[in-house]
Amino acid sequence: MEETLVSAHHALPVDAASAERVAVGGLSLRRLRGDDRDEFTAWHRAVARGFLDAEPTDIQRDAAFDRLGYRRLIAVLDPAAPEPEVPVATFASWVGRLSVPGGEMPSCAISSVTVSPTHRRRGLARAMMEGELRTAAAHGLPIASLTVSESTLYGRYGFAPAAEAATLRLEVKRADWIGPVPSGRVDFVSRERWRELAPELFERVRATRAGEFEMPDGHWDRFAGTEPGAERPGAIRAVQYADAGGDVRGLAVYKVQENHDDFTKSTVEIGYLLADGDDAYAGLWRYFVELDLVGEVRASELSVDEPLLWMISDRRAATVTLVDHHYVRVLDVPAALAARSYSAPGRFALDVHDPLGLTGGRVVLTVDARGAATVTADADVDAVPVRLGVAEFSALLLGQVSAVTLAAAGRLESQDPAALARTFGWSRPARLSYWY
Numbered sequence: 001m002e003e004t005l006v007s008a009h010h011a012l013p014v015d016a017a018s019a020e021r022v023a024v025g026g027l028s029l030r031r032l033r034g035d036d037r038d039e040f041t042a043w044h045r046a047v048a049r050g051f052l053d054a055e056p057t058d059i060q061r062d063a064a065f066d067r068l069g070y071r072r073l074i075a076v077l078d079p080a081a082p083e084p085e086v087p088v089a090t091f092a093s094w095v096g097r098l099s100v101p102g103g104e105m106p107s108c109a110i111s112s113v114t115v116s117p118t119h120r121r122r123g124l125a126r127a128m129m130e131g132e133l134r135t136a137a138a139h140g141l142p143i144a145s146l147t148v149s150e151s152t153l154y155g156r157y158g159f160a161p162a163a164e165a166a167t168l169r170l171e172v173k174r175a176d177w178i179g180p181v182p183s184g185r186v187d188f189v190s191r192e193r194w195r196e197l198a199p200e201l202f203e204r205v206r207a208t209r210a211g212e213f214e215m216p217d218g219h220w221d222r223f224a225g226t227e228p229g230a231e232r233p234g235a236i237r238a239v240q241y242a243d244a245g246g247d248v249r250g251l252a253v254y255k256v257q258e259n260h261d262d263f264t265k266s267t268v269e270i271g272y273l274l275a276d277g278d279d280a281y282a283g284l285w286r287y288f289v290e291l292d293l294v295g296e297v298r299a300s301e302l303s304v305d306e307p308l309l310w311m312i313s314d315r316r317a318a319t320v321t322l323v324d325h326h327y328v329r330v331l332d333v334p335a336a337l338a339a340r341s342y343s344a345p346g347r348f349a350l351d352v353h354d355p356l357g358l359t360g361g362r363v364v365l366t367v368d369a370r371g372a373a374t375v376t377a378d379a380d381v382d383a384v385p386v387r388l389g390v391a392e393f394s395a396l397l398l399g400q401v402s403a404v405t406l407a408a409a410g411r412l413e414s415q416d417p418a419a420l421a422r423t424f425g426w427s428r429p430a431r432l433s434y435w436y
């Protein structure tokens, strides 16, 4: 990924149209420098309040300052408020690598979107989002992505839930292990050691899994409980899986909640499980399925198609709930099409409608027998015509939802959605294993 794409994004000016819209209400839209501690502290307090959290402690504030400085931070300020330095709206974005089927692309990741309850429903969130999407698109970023507090918020800007996530509750006493016997071993490691091992292993896994996004700074410390000011870090247990050759191929962190009424029914909450390959996956899950004194194991942000469900003797020992999770929004249709591989050859004339006018129009996608794409602007009589909105196009890009499903839902028009589904489908469902 081009370094300038990343670093220059940080310092781009705010969108003039959005600044004007906000100014009508006597407010000002600003980009923060990111290296001013007081300014950051006020912004961070506003984010915490927006998400209904307590006031950050000094330790948490300093840790956040060290961790989030690389992000592009946006604030709306109200000079008439009693604390004019505390923003009434916040927004953050940064550029990272998003995995797509067979490849990856730079994405404008978005987080920390809040509007103070004192200033809600006056269009501030819309002004920030539209302005920042325009800025990202003009900068050449081909896609934007986020995870959401409410699923009703972002469809209006062209985002779609492209990678769903599964939440799992497993009654382990019903679930005998019938999966493969792993060749390696599971061992406890210190949380600090786990923290050291995780980034490289994750990058190996991320490269093979559409929907994953480069792990933001600070997340590993949060999983491992190694960040300053972590609450009860000692409750976190860390294990590694090493294969028969001694290479660490898997990592997991978890907490145990004891059941004082019945000591055989404690609950295990897996904070993060990372497996590089089938053997590591079996090794770690077998460990959790066979724990003594445990009644239930819980995990979330899993794939919608976990092999684990085929590795236990009683399928109904597992309760799986699906939720929308990773939302993406294409900002450059031809660049997005060219970034991924495809599962079957085909030729499609895609008419993508973008209500914000950031991308869209007619493009022709030709996929050869190896799954490689050529994207042209020509009108083409041989190509299968497809009409769809930018949100539906964004969902198709990650390969999880079938074009047949979207057509049945009235969300795309094509005479041959099955052909589109064969080309855009992917062998493994998209997954994002965390929140950001």
Ligand SMILES: CC(C)(COP(=O)(O)OP(=O)(O)OC[C@H]1O[C@@H](n2cnc3c(N)ncnc32)[C@H](O)[C@@H]1OP(=O)(O)O)[C@@H](O)C(=O)NCCC(=O)NCCS
Pocket: 050, 051, 112, 113, 114, 115, 116, 119, 120, 121, 122, 123, 124, 125, 126, 127, 147, 148, 149, 150, 152, 153, 156
């Ligand atoms: C969600 C939030 C940012 C919205 O801010 P806001 O300034 O009130 O939103 P706007 O006035 O710009 O509204 C923009 C559009 O979103 C809609 N909208 C806003 N909040 C909504 C909600 N909670 N549910 C459904 N629609 C909502 C508005 O009706 C408006 O629709 P329209 O322009 O298409 O007619 C704000 O309520 C908030 O801070 N919530 C708590 C923190 C949070 O959940 N942030 C999102 C993190 S992913």
